[in-house]
Amino acid sequence: MAGAAAALAQVPAFLARQGWLEQALAAESDVTRDTMNALAAFVVPGPDEYSKAQGESSKTPGGIAARTPEAVIELLDRFVGTSEGPTLPSSGGVAALLNGYALQVNPAAASGAFLSPFARLKFEEKIEVFHRFEADTEGSELRFVSGIVLGAVGFLSHTEWGVYDFEKRRLTGTPVGWKTSHYAGIAQGRNELKGYYQGRRRVHTARRYRKPH
Amino acid sequence: MRDVIVIGAGGGGPVVAKELAAHGLDVLVLEAGPRHLRPEKEWRHLENEANNPVTGYFRWGPADRSRSAWLRETPQNSFVWQLSGVGGTTQHYYGNCPRAVPGVFKGYEGRDRNHYDRAHEFPITYRTLVPYYEWVEHTLPVQTAAMGTKEETFLHGASKLGIPVQKTKDATGAGYRPQENAILQPHGTAGRTNDAKELVYPKARGCTFCGYCFQGCFEPRHAPRNLFAKRSTDNSYVPMALTADAWSKGGKPVTLITDAFATKIGTTSSGGGKPVANSVTWRVGATGESVTEEAKVVVMAGGTTENPRLWLNSNLPNPNDWVGRGYTDHYFDWLIGVMPHYTGSSKGPGSSARVDYPGHGGLENVGLPPGLQTFSATFSDGGINDVYLNGHPKTPGVQGNGRRVGNALKRLVSDVDRLLNVLVITDDDVEAQNRVTLSNTLPPDEHGPIPKVEFHARNRTKRTHQNREFLVRKALKLLRNAGAKEVYRINWPPLILHVQSTMRMGRDPKNSVLDAHCETRAVKRLFIADNSALPNSLGGPNPTLTSQALATRTAETILVRYFGGERYVRHAKVNPVRSIDDRVTKAVLERKL
Secondary structure, eight states: OHHHHHTTTTHHHHHHHTTTTHHHHHHOOOHHHHHHHHHHHSSSOOOSSHHHHTTTTOSSOOTTTTTHHHHHHHHHSSSOOOSSSSSHHHHHHHHHHHHHHHHHGGGGGSSSSSTTGGGGEEEEHHHHOOOOOHHHHSSSSHHHHHHHHHHHHHHHHTGGGEEETTTTTTTTTTOHHHHHHOOOOSSSSSSSOOBBGGGGOBBOOGGGGGGOO | OOOEEEOOOOOSHHHHHHHHHHTOOOOOEESSSSSOHHHHOOOOOEEEEEEETSSSSSSSSSSSSOOOOOOOOOOOOEEOOOSSSSSSSGGGGGGGGOOOOGBTTTTTOOTTGGOOOOOOOOOOOOHHHHHHHHHHHHHHHHHHHOBBBHHHHHHHHHSSSSSOOOOOSSSSSSEEOOOEEEEEOEETTTTTTTOGGSSSSTTTSSOOOSOOGGGOOOOBOOOGGSSSSSSSTTHHHHHHHHHHHHTTOOOOOOOOEEEEEEEEEEEEEEETEEEEEEEEEEEEETTTEEEEEEEEEEESSSSSSSHHHHHHTTTTTTTTTTTTTOOOTTTOOEEEEEEESSSTTTSSSSSSSEEETTEEEEEEEEEOOHHHHHHHHEEEEEEOOBBBBBBBOOOOOEEEEBBBBHHHHHHHHHHHHEEEEEEEEEEOOOTTTTTTESSSSSSOTBBBBEEEEOOOOGGGOHHHHHHHHHHHHHHHHHHHHTTEEEEEEEEOOOETTSOBTOBBOOSOSOOSBOOOOOSSSSSSSSEEESSSGOSTTSSSSHHHHHHHHHHHHHHHHHHHHHOOOOOSSOOOOOOOOOOOOOHHHHHHTTTTO
C-alpha cells in the first residue's frame, strides 16, 4: 500500500484526462461511501441491498456486514494523501474512477437507486468496469491501483477489522469473514502434529558435498 | 571510530554482526524500524493488526504506527512485501531453509547445466558454500519440519509425481520432501493440544502449530526470546549479537540503534583511485536529527530495494550501471485446491513441505488464515472469474483462471481448512530491465529520493515463462493426485516477497556490483550482506538461508581482509554455538533482551 500512495498521487491527473475530475471534486463523501459499499458487495456479496441490486447476493453475511467499506476508506485516506494537484481524498479518487467507468459501461447508471453509478451496475457490468480499468492503466502508475484494490477488499473483508477495538487492541465479536470461512479462530497452538515424514527427523549434507576428513 | 557499521537488522545484517562480535570487533547495527522487544505484549495473532501494509505492526514504515508508511513507486500491478524492524522480513517468513540448487554455481558440470541462467551464475562453487550452510544450519538451528494434515496431504500428492523423496540437505535432483525449516521441532505439549494453559514454556517447547508464522512468532508463551520457535533473526542472531561476550571468549556485544534510517554512506579517496567507505549518516526517526559515525568497514544489509536506493542517494559510483538491476522475485504463481476432506490449512507452520525441480524451480505448500487466504485468491494479473483474462491463455485442467470475486470467491473460501495452496516458485532469469531506480515522478521523502521498483512480468525471458508454466502443470497434477475436486490458478502478478540480486555478486565485472567475496567493486571497505548480494534467484529455493551462509562468509572476509583475522568456518574443529545455547538463554534472561 505504500506503493498505492505513490500511484494514488496520479489519480487526479488521470481523472482529468478522462474528463471525470470536475465531477469527482464535486462529489460528496456519501457518494464515496456508496461506491465502496457497492465494491464490497461486488467482491464479497451478502444479503444486503447492494448485493441484491447487482444480481449477485448471498444468504450469509458479506463485505458490507464486515464493515469493509469503512476499512477500505480508512486504508486509502488515513495514511494515503494525494501530494499535489486538486484536493481529493484518495478514496474519493478511487470512487470517481469506478464511477467514471461505470458510466462508460452503462450510461443508464447515471441515475436511479443509490448515490453512485457503480452501485447501480449489475455484477457482470462491475466486472467490465475492472476489465477496462486494468486495460486502460496498463503501463501507467495507476496499474498498481487497478491491480491491488480487489485484493485489498478481499483481505480486509476476512480479517478482524470490523470487530476490533483499536484502542484496547482486542476483539469485540467474531469477525464475519471468520464465520463464513469456518475459521477456527486464534489460538496459542493446535493439536495438529502428525509426526515426521517417513519417521525421518534429520537429514545431512549429501555424501558428494561433504568435506574430506 | 567503529570497526564495522552494519546497515539493517533483517535477515542478513545480524549474521555479519554476530560473527564479527564473536571475534571481538566493535560493531554498530542500525535499523530503520522498531525493535519489538516484548512481542507477547506488542503482537497479536490477528491479520489486520499484523499485516495491514499501511497500519500493521509488520509494515515498511517507522516505529510510530500513527505515522505514514514509507513510499515507493511501483508502476505496475505488483506488491512489494517489505518490513522494517529488527528481524526484517524474517519476522514474517516461514523459516523455510532449502539450500540453493547446485546448478546455479560456478563449476557445475551436471547434464542439466544449460537449464540454468549460466550468464549469471555464482562466482564460487557450491562446494565452497556448503561449510557456511552447515554453520548457519547449526546456529539457527535448521531442522526437518514436522507435519500437520496439510503437509500429509501435499506430500501424498507429491509422492505420485514420479519423483523420489529427497533425503539430504542438497537438491541433487527432482524430488519432494518435508521442508528444512528454521523452526524448532515441537516437544512436550507443543502441537499436541489446543489448551492454552498447557501451551506455556517449558511445558511446550518448539513449534505449537498455532498457524501464525506471518504474524510473528512468540510461541510458546513465556519462553526466553531466543527460544521462541521460529528462528527469525530477532529470535536468533540478534540475541546472539547482543550477548556475544556471554558465549564467545573475547566476544563484544554489538550496539543496536533502532529508528535509525541510513541516508548516506560517506567515502574518502585514499583507495588507490577507488573511493573508500568510511562513514554512515542516519536520520533519527523520533527527532529528525541527522547523525554520522565513522567506521573502518561498512556493511549494507537494508534489503534488495533499499540498498540500491541508498547507493544512488549517496552518489556512489555506478560505472557499469548494474546497481539496482537484475531484480529476481521467483515470478510466483498460486494454485488453490478444494479438497474433499479436512486439510488444516490455517494451522501449523506456514509451509513444511516442498517439491524441487532443479532447472525449473519448485513448489511448496502454504497454509493461511482467512484474510491472507482471501487476498491470495483476489490478487491477480489474470482477470476476474474467467470473464476476462488480461490476455493470458486459459490453463487446461483447472476450474478457474484469475481472481475469484463474488459468490465464486465466497464458495472458494467457505472452509479454509479444506483448502490446499501450492506456491509456484520459478527459477527466473536475471534481467537488466527488472530493477530499482530513484523515482523521478514522486517527491523525495525525509530520507531522500524514493525507490522505484520496476518489474516487466509479461516481458520476462522465454525460459522464465516456460519454467513457470512447467511448474503450474506439476502443481495441478500434485493437487489432483492429492484428491482436489476443484483447482484454481490465480495467476499472480509480481508478489515481490522473495527478493534477490539487485546488488549482485558475479563473475563478470560488466554485469555485477560485487566481487566473489561480496565487497563492492567500485568502493573499497564496503560490503553487502543480504539477498541483494545474491547473483541470481538460486534456482528457486527460498533465499534467506543462502543469504545467511553468504553473510557468514562475508564476515570472515571482513575479518581476514581488514582486521588481521583468519578464516574459521571451513577449518572449524567444533560446531558453532547455537542460538538456543544455554549461555545465550542465560544472558538473554539476565539482560532482559
